[in-house]
Amino acid sequence: MAVYSMTGYASAQQSGAGAPADQDGKATPAGRLAIELRSVNSRFLDLAFRLPDELRQHEPALRELLAARLKRGKVELRAAIGQPDATGVPEPTPRLLQRLNAVQDQVRAWLPGAPLLSVAEVVRLAAGEQQPAGDFREAVLPLAEKALEELVAARQREGARLAAMLAERLGQLRALAGQASPLVPQLVEQQRQRFLERWKEAMALADGATPPEAAQDRALTEATAFAIRIDVAEELTRLNAHLDEIERLLQHGGELGKRLDFLIQELHREANTLGSKSAALDLTHISVDMKVLIEQMREQVQNLE
Numbered sequence: 001m002a003v004y005s006m007t008g009y010a011s012a013q014q015s016g017a018g019a020p021a022d023q024d025g026k027a028t029p030a031g032r033l034a035i036e037l038r039s040v041n042s043r044f045l046d047l048a049f050r051l052p053d054e055l056r057q058h059e060p061a062l063r064e065l066l067a068a069r070l071k072r073g074k075v076e077l078r079a080a081i082g083q084p085d086a087t088g089v090p091e092p093t094p095r096l097l098q099r100l101n102a103v104q105d106q107v108r109a110w111l112p113g114a115p116l117l118s119v120a121e122v123v124r125l126a127a128g129e130q131q132p133a134g135d136f137r138e139a140v141l142p143l144a145e146k147a148l149e150e151l152v153a154a155r156q157r158e159g160a161r162l163a164a165m166l167a168e169r170l171g172q173l174r175a176l177a178g179q180a181s182p183l184v185p186q187l188v189e190q191q192r193q194r195f196l197e198r199w200k201e202a203m204a205l206a207d208g209a210t211p212p213e214a215a216q217d218r219a220l221t222e223a224t225a226f227a228i229r230i231d232v233a234e235e236l237t238r239l240n241a242h243l244d245e246i247e248r249l250l251q252h253g254g255e256l257g258k259r260l261d262f263l264i265q266e267l268h269r270e271a272n273t274l275g276s277k278s279a280a281l282d283l284t285h286i287s288v289d290m291k292v293l294i295e296q297m298r299e300q301v302q303n304l305e
Contacts, residue, residue: 001253004305005158006041006073010150014136014143032082033136035143037151041303042074050078058140065141069148071255072305073155077144081136092126100125155305162300163250166260169293170243173267176293177236177243180274180286232274232283239270257304264298 013034047066049059066075092100100117107114136143242263249256249263271294275287 002156003159003163003250003253003256004152004155005162005303006039006155006257006305007158007303008039008151008154009037010147010154011036012143012147012150014139033139033143034080034082035140035147036078037075037147038078039070039073039075039151039155042072045070045072046074048074048076050076052079052081054081055079055136055140061141062144065144065148069152070305072257075151079140079144089123090127092122096126097122159304162304165300166246166250166297169297170247172293173243173290174240176286176290177239180232180283181236183283183286235270235273239267239274242266242270255305257301260301260304261298264294264301267294268298 011034013032015032045067047063049062051059062077066077100122104117246260246263249259268291271287271290274290275284
């Protein structure tokens with residue numbers, strides 16, 4: 001199963017059937033319906049629609065269509081109906097000019113001081129009288145479904161890229177954990193030798209006042225307590241278990257964003273504990289490097305569905 005990002009963009013356009021003939025019986029050209037889908041990350045599925053009034057009745061069906069394919073993300077659907085020749089100057093029809101002339105004469109009969117209509121005003125009125133760009137009632141859902149397919153494909157491509165990045169970070173974290181494992185026994189042995197040396201010095205200074213067995217037992221007890229205090233085997237075991245689970249989820253795919261987010265928090269906790277138990281500079285550096293990688297993973301996991 002694929003891994004999906006919550007980030008994506010898709011669009012689809014379609015020319016509509018010709019609009020009805022105008023009042024002079026002249027057929028008007030077809031317009032164009034455009035649908036855009038934009039998606040960003042969100043904790044839940046948040047749908048927003050920007051539809052023209054003539055397509056508002058399709059919102060429930062569009063909502064059902066998106067909810068069936070998308071599980072998480074803030075998704076915005078925009079639809080727009082473009083007028084034919086939208087970039088040109090609308091041409092007033094003779095019938096419109098006759099009506100405007102009659103209205104103007106009627107207004108000036110009552111208001112002699114009223115100014116005459118300008119060319120710009122006539123053009124604006126002509127644009128407002130244009131017929132609808134086409135009938136898209138039957139095309140909205142198929143076109144939205146086409147855009148949705150493109151959005152899902154875009155989210156899948158982005159998800160694959162994020163999964164590859166996460167897999168790379170997993171490998172780096174495993175390498176760091178492997179470097180940390182042999183450091184602890186070395187530290188314990190070094191500290192044990194240090195305690196034994198201190199015991200020998202103490203025995204020389206005591207000059208027989210303290211039984212050798214008691215002094216040695218105390219030194220070994222302190223060495224054991226130190227070994228327990230700096231032992232990070234449990235943290236490394238849990239960290240590797242979390243890495244295995246993240247790798248399994250990435251291979252399985254599907255809706256894994258929330259589970260990965262939880263596991264990233266657990267990874268961060270183990271790396272923090274590893275740093276707090278650090279008794280050597282090398283172990284501290286490993287803990288810091290781990291937390292940098294984990295933070296990079298956290299940022300990307302926020303985008304997974």
